[in-house]
Amino acid sequence: MELMIDRVTKQYKNKIAVDRLSATLQEGVYGLLGANGAGKTTLMRMICGIAEISSGEIRLDGEEIGVMGGRYRDLLGYLPQDFGYYPNFTAMEFMLYIASLKGLDRGYAKDRSRQLLQKVGLADEMRHKIKTFSGGMRQRLGIAQALLNDPKILILDEPTAGLDPKERVRFRDMIAELGKERIVILSTHIVSDVEEIADWIFLMKQGQFIAQGTLGDLKTHYLEVASDAEKEKFNLEKLYLFYFSGE
Amino acid sequence: MMRYEWKKIFESRLNVAAMLLGYLLIGIVVYSYVSQEYFYQAETDSNIEGPVAYRMKQELAEQQTDVITEEYMTELIRDIQSYGMDLESDEAYVQIIRPLDDMFYFIAKNYTDMRSDIIDRNALMRVDLQEGARFYEQRMKKITDYLNLDFSFGNYTEAEKAYWIDKAKQTNVPFHWGVKAVMSNVWELTFAGLYLWFVIVICASSVFSSEYESGAAYLLLTTKYGKDRLVWTKIGAVVLFAVGYLTVGALLAVVPNIFVLGLAGTDLPVQLWDSVIPYNITIGQTCLGAFGLIVLIGITIALVLLCCSARLRSSLATLVIGTALIIAPAFFPMSKKSGLWNHINYLFPVRAFNLKEMMGSYVSYAAGNVVISHTAMVVVVYTVISVAALLLIRRGFVKMR
Numbered sequence A: 001m002e003l004m005i006d007r008v009t010k011q012y013k014n015k016i017a018v019d020r021l022s023a024t025l026q027e028g029v030y031g032l033l034g035a036n037g038a039g040k041t042t043l044m045r046m047i048c049g050i051a052e053i054s055s056g057e058i059r060l061d062g063e064e065i066g067v068m069g070g071r072y073r074d075l076l077g078y079l080p081q082d083f084g085y086y087p088n089f090t091a092m093e094f095m096l097y098i099a100s101l102k103g104l105d106r107g108y109a110k111d112r113s114r115q116l117l118q119k120v121g122l123a124d125e126m127r128h129k130i131k132t133f134s135g136g137m138r139q140r141l142g143i144a145q146a147l148l149n150d151p152k153i154l155i156l157d158e159p160t161a162g163l164d165p166k167e168r169v170r171f172r173d174m175i176a177e178l179g180k181e182r183i184v185i186l187s188t189h190i191v192s193d194v195e196e197i198a199d200w201i202f203l204m205k206q207g208q209f210i211a212q213g214t215l216g217d218l219k220t221h222y223l224e225v226a227s228d229a230e231k232e233k234f235n236l237e238k239l240y241l242f243y244f245s246g247e
Numbered sequence B: 001m002m003r004y005e006w007k008k009i010f011e012s013r014l015n016v017a018a019m020l021l022g023y024l025l026i027g028i029v030v031y032s033y034v035s036q037e038y039f040y041q042a043e044t045d046s047n048i049e050g051p052v053a054y055r056m057k058q059e060l061a062e063q064q065t066d067v068i069t070e071e072y073m074t075e076l077i078r079d080i081q082s083y084g085m086d087l088e089s090d091e092a093y094v095q096i097i098r099p100l101d102d103m104f105y106f107i108a109k110n111y112t113d114m115r116s117d118i119i120d121r122n123a124l125m126r127v128d129l130q131e132g133a134r135f136y137e138q139r140m141k142k143i144t145d146y147l148n149l150d151f152s153f154g155n156y157t158e159a160e161k162a163y164w165i166d167k168a169k170q171t172n173v174p175f176h177w178g179v180k181a182v183m184s185n186v187w188e189l190t191f192a193g194l195y196l197w198f199v200i201v202i203c204a205s206s207v208f209s210s211e212y213e214s215g216a217a218y219l220l221l222t223t224k225y226g227k228d229r230l231v232w233t234k235i236g237a238v239v240l241f242a243v244g245y246l247t248v249g250a251l252l253a254v255v256p257n258i259f260v261l262g263l264a265g266t267d268l269p270v271q272l273w274d275s276v277i278p279y280n281i282t283i284g285q286t287c288l289g290a291f292g293l294i295v296l297i298g299i300t301i302a303l304v305l306l307c308c309s310a311r312l313r314s315s316l317a318t319l320v321i322g323t324a325l326i327i328a329p330a331f332f333p334m335s336k337k338s339g340l341w342n343h344i345n346y347l348f349p350v351r352a353f354n355l356k357e358m359m360g361s362y363v364s365y366a367a368g369n370v371v372i373s374h375t376a377m378v379v380v381v382y383t384v385i386s387v388a389a390l391l392l393i394r395r396g397f398v399k400m401r
Helices: A040-048 A091-101 A106-119 A135-146 A165-178 A191-195 A215-225 A236-244 B002-010 B013-036 B051-064 B070-082 B090-100 B102-110 B121-126 B135-147 B158-169 B181-205 B209-214 B216-220 B229-261 B283-312 B315-331 B339-345 B355-360 B374-398
Strands: A003-012 A015-025 A028-034 A055-060 A076-079 A153-157 A183-188 A200-205 A208-213 B038-041 B046-049 B364-367 B370-373
Touching: A003 A040, A015 A040, A015 A055, A015 A208, A028 A040, A028 A165, A028 A191, A040 A076, A040 A153, A040 A183, A076 A135, A076 B216, A091 A106, A091 A135, A091 B002, A106 A135, A135 A153, A135 A165, A165 A183, A183 A191, A191 A236, A200 A215, A200 A236, A208 A215, A215 A236, B002 B013, B002 B229, B013 B181, B013 B229, B038 B051, B046 B051, B051 B102, B051 B181, B051 B229, B070 B102, B070 B121, B070 B135, B090 B102, B102 B121, B102 B135, B135 B158, B158 B364, B158 B370, B181 B229, B181 B283, B181 B315, B209 B216, B209 B283, B209 B315, B229 B283, B229 B374, B283 B315, B283 B355, B283 B374, B355 B374, B364 B374, B370 B374
Parallel strands: A028 A183, A028 A200, A076 A153, A153 A183
Antiparallel strands: A003 A015, A003 A055, A200 A208, B038 B046, B364 B370
């Protein structure tokens, strides 16, 4: 499976949010790292087909995603940033609602929902209303719904927001596992989220990829340009500051 | 999927409060209508109120006549004229009008100019009875005179005149007589449909916009059925809700009436409300027809608001539009110069469900020789708006911004 982003641009009147981005993604975990307003969410929305592309195109195995329509969305799992939950729904009802929108058979949806809620640690709360959930619990529920249809393309916008350190570690392990057989794109401005699990990292600034590669590639590049004092202790945090200092 | 959409509607506190308030208002209106009806009993010189008053009205109607024949009318008007009174006087009211109850107003209205908003009681004193009351002839003359009047906002075309006169001639005469008080009560309750439209406005205004306001739309639109089946399900949920809510409202309004007062008057001709009405339908059918119009307009309002909700993505803005759509036209005056404006004005919701008035006001829409009545135009216009809104809702919701 190959997801090709070809010179994709998003322009809002005079502002260019995403500027001629190109990338080819295959199975694996892709980290999208950038400060707030860098264009990460816009890019993800375009990949999901919910933000219009001003120019360029996105293709899955050679077919334009807009043309694929429902077939493309059937392969998609998406966790939006700060999305609203239905406060009076229980976790199970919410999962079953999303499952019905994803076209899952009701019997299968029930089993799958239980299994995923177990996986994200919400099995005991599946009959509780979402309005009683903490931010972290809601985020875990969001992750669970994204996995309902066993997506081939999983897009997670700021997935670790609101998670405590323990949940974050568990989440990273889950993503690493999922990335083995699907395309996982996750955006964050928290460097450590992608450092350990991303196979490929995109550094985004003002709508453009200012650097991309494996952690090793980025380190090599960093070592070429950093001062001797900076070279001593490399980590992605330092690289991030190197690129985004002054923001 | 439908179950979850209903759950969203029924679990909103605002929606539930509005629904209950709507039904409470109906309950109050039903109670006030049933309890406030009164009948003057000459034997005891007192007014009898409540359900008993209806039964006494029925007894009186049965004593008066079964069928409104020319002979009966002639005798009755002769009897009224024999008093030689000013029928606007209190004395005439006590001696003539009150004992005749509905019958008096029914006859007097037939002899009153169609342009008049009030019944000219003394018109009965001017009826020449040498050749009988000519009650039905007077009805046709009244209609013909009205159609040939000079109106400052434009006159009837020849095609319209022919259309209405033909319709009026086809009305079954003589009319059957009976007590219409119970059905008049039911009729008045159709106005409660206005309250219920507001509830539909409240419930429909947030259906799509709340998904955007909460950010859930970004998730829903990435699901397999998020851009098609979800939209149709939401529309279906709201339409079924509107129909169900209005139906329950109608049952709440009508069932207590039937339970307390019975069904007297459903099969009486609609002309007992206004003799000039040119349709061969009964009062019961008119009430059902009005309910049909209330439902049709309610569905159209719901669909238009769903369209606004999907496109504006603001529940508040949609709510304001919906409320204005119902309330504002009530304050739009009829023009003395523009027939076009008046014809548009007749189509606003507040003027498009009062079937009794619509049928007796001779409003028609003409294009060349093609003439359609106000009622038919309402059905056409609201159906067209509904279809247009249906087509625009999906585009509004799924359009990426």
